Amino acid sequence: MDKKPCNSQESEVRKGPWTMEEDMILINYIANHGEGVWNSLARSAGLNRTGKSCRLRWLNYLRPDVRRGNITPEEELLIMELHAKWGNRWSKIASHLPGRTDNEIKNYWRTKIQKNIKQPDSLPSQSTDQTHCSGGTSTSHTMSGGGCGADQDGTENYSPMYTENNLAPEGFPAPLPTESNDNLWSMEDLWSMQLLHGD
DNA sequence: AATTTTCTCAACCGCCTTGTG
DNA sequence: ACACAAGGCGGTTGAGAAAAT
Secondary structure: OOOOOOOOHHHHOOOOOOOHHHHHHHHHHHHHHOOOOHHHHHHHOOOOOOHHHHHHHHHHHHOOOOOOOOOOHHHHHHHHHHHHHHOOOHHHHHOOOOOOOHHHHHHHHHHHHHHHHHOHHHOOHHHHHHOHHHHHHHHHHHHOOOHHHOOOOOOOOOOOOOOOOOOOOOOOOOOOOOOOOOOHHHHHHHHHHHHHHOO
């Protein structure tokens, strides 16, 4: 790791919503060079973003195998089961839901499930058995190192299953057909532009 | 039709862990 | 063994969209 703070760059670091152009740069760069070493990636790609920001953008939004759209009842059930088991270990839970990101699951939990827990009247049929885990969310940072290390099934990794009819650059899983097209304006455009720009 | 309220989601922040020199 | 930097994770917030009044 290079320990250079990269001098004045920091003052130029952009924040806030990503532009389409930035998305394209990031996608294009990763398509050609792969992920990893986010700080230098951000620099090399010419993005005035922090490595963290690039990583987040990629993982939560740009990654071609990100599955967007409604959480299915099956997924909801799984989320509740896993949450009951592990608490707020969102990334861990997400690893068992192909194409879903920890951020998405976290949001879903907070907006949908947690709300239902607070209003038992409106509980969906299956959520009755998990009210206990609302208290369990307080696992907070006790996890570090210990608890969640006991990952019985950490081996079963995330197998992208939505890779059909896609146009992805070589070596890339394809963009997923999503249930809701809200974000597709950018993703489709970006991916096709990325293809045009090629390598 | 206009305004207000509620909901959803993308992104940032701070802390912790891990890796490297 | 220690210090530093980067990566990763969970919590929180703000903006925009949708729904309700």
